[in-house]
Amino acid sequence: MVKPLAASKSALSVGDVAQRCDIPVSTVHFYEAQGLIKSWRNNANHRRYSRHVLRRIAVIKVAQRTGIALKDIHQALAVLPQDKAPSAEQWQAMSRQWQQLLQQKIADLTLLQTQLDSCIGCGCLSLADCPLRNPEDCRAVQESP
Amino acid sequence: MVKPLAASKSALSVGDVAQRCDIPVSTVHFYEAQGLIKSWRNNANHRRYSRHVLRRIAVIKVAQRTGIALKDIHQALAVLPQDKAPSAEQWQAMSRQWQQLLQQKIADLTLLQTQLDSCIGCGCLSLADCPLRNPEDCRAVQESP
DNA sequence: CTAAAAGCTCAATATAACTTGAGGTCAACA
DNA sequence: TGTTGACCTCAAGTTATATTGAGCTTTTAG
Numbered sequence: 001m002v003k004p005l006a007a008s009k010s011a012l013s014v015g016d017v018a019q020r021c022d023i024p025v026s027t028v029h030f031y032e033a034q035g036l037i038k039s040w041r042n043n044a045n046h047r048r049y050s051r052h053v054l055r056r057i058a059v060i061k062v063a064q065r066t067g068i069a070l071k072d073i074h075q076a077l078a079v080l081p082q083d084k085a086p087s088a089e090q091w092q093a094m095s096r097q098w099q100q101l102l103q104q105k106i107a108d109l110t111l112l113q114t115q116l117d118s119c120i121g122c123g124c125l126s127l128a129d130c131p132l133r134n135p136e137d138c139r140a141v142q143e144s145p
Numbered sequence: 146m147v148k149p150l151a152a153s154k155s156a157l158s159v160g161d162v163a164q165r166c167d168i169p170v171s172t173v174h175f176y177e178a179q180g181l182i183k184s185w186r187n188n189a190n191h192r193r194y195s196r197h198v199l200r201r202i203a204v205i206k207v208a209q210r211t212g213i214a215l216k217d218i219h220q221a222l223a224v225l226p227q228d229k230a231p232s233a234e235q236w237q238a239m240s241r242q243w244q245q246l247l248q249q250k251i252a253d254l255t256l257l258q259t260q261l262d263s264c265i266g267c268g269c270l271s272l273a274d275c276p277l278r279n280p281e282d283c284r285a286v287q288e289s290p
Numbered sequence: 291c292t293a294a295a296a297g298c299t300c301a302a303t304a305t306a307a308c309t310t311g312a313g314g315t316c317a318a319c320a
Numbered sequence: 321t322g323t324t325g326a327c328c329t330c331a332a333g334t335t336a337t338a339t340t341g342a343g344c345t346t347t348t349a350g
Contacts, residue, residue: 106255172339189297215336
């Protein structure tokens with residue numbers, strides 16, 4: 001059974017977090033072990049999370065989609081507070097980091113696409129640009145067409 | 146000492162291949178073990194590669210830059226012959242596969258960028274689009290601004 | 291002719307990012 | 321009350337992509 005959202009609940013169990021972020025409990029544990037998120041313990045030694053952890057995990061997921069490694073995500077998350085909502089400034093600092101990375105990646109892929117587009121099977125018709133060129137390969141191709 | 150290129154050499158040693166592709170010998174072995182490239186053996190049981198292996202490895206490297214997994218690269222490479230230059234058709238078939246994947250990735254990242262751009266710290270000002278939104282998180286934020 | 295360089299095989303290790311499992315606690319519901 | 325489900329810890333396993341090392345053979349340069 002899926003529990004209804006209890007919006008006013010201020011502390012979340014590991015199960016709550018897992019469910020709401022749509023990740024396994026083991027992953028929540030893992031992220032915590034990696035220092036990406038934090039928790040405290042209740043009397044029963046059960047983890048309790050601030051609701052702000054949900055945003056952190058959302059950020060992690062987005063960053064991962066772009067191919068950023070966890071340790072880099074860790075670094076970027078460092079500018080966000082663990083236990084309260086980030087200020088506009090904090091948020092913008094993070095966001096700018098992502099934007100730059102994204103732009104970089106997009107530029108990289110776009111270049112590759114353009115190059116591939118003008119590449120005729122590495123017959124080296126476009127020697128300077130072909131991303132698949134290889135000196136030896138090109139020469140060999142020219143020798144025995 | 147770096148050997149001069151011997152363009153007319155038709156069979157390459159594992160060392161030749163490694164040097165010309167700028168990858169370690171162990172990686173050449175590894176790719177072969179994975180079935181991405183092929184070799185035959187000479188009298189001394191040493192691997193010998195067709196020069197066309199250089200193009201295959203160039204393709205592997207390009208594809209990896211875009212974040213494509215080796216097993217998918219394996220599949221795409223299947224349309225290229227191991228022991229001769231690909232025909233224009235074969236090449237184009239491959240190229241089209243890459244193009245599609247690239248386009249997909251670029252589109253994905255661009256979307257993400259746009260979304261991130263219009264996201265104000267997930268105060269959920271743009272509820273429908275924010276890639277960082279999370280129902281519980283948003284509601285909580287609204288409750289305690 | 292000999293010693294270094296390059297090859298070979300096979301097994302182990304490495305890193306990232308998780309997942310699974312064993313064995314045990316604790317609280318709520320029928 | 322007892323059993324189910326959510327937690328806990330800690331260790332081991334998994335997949336992808338290689339890299340490293342040990343022990344042995346072949347080639348090549350001086």
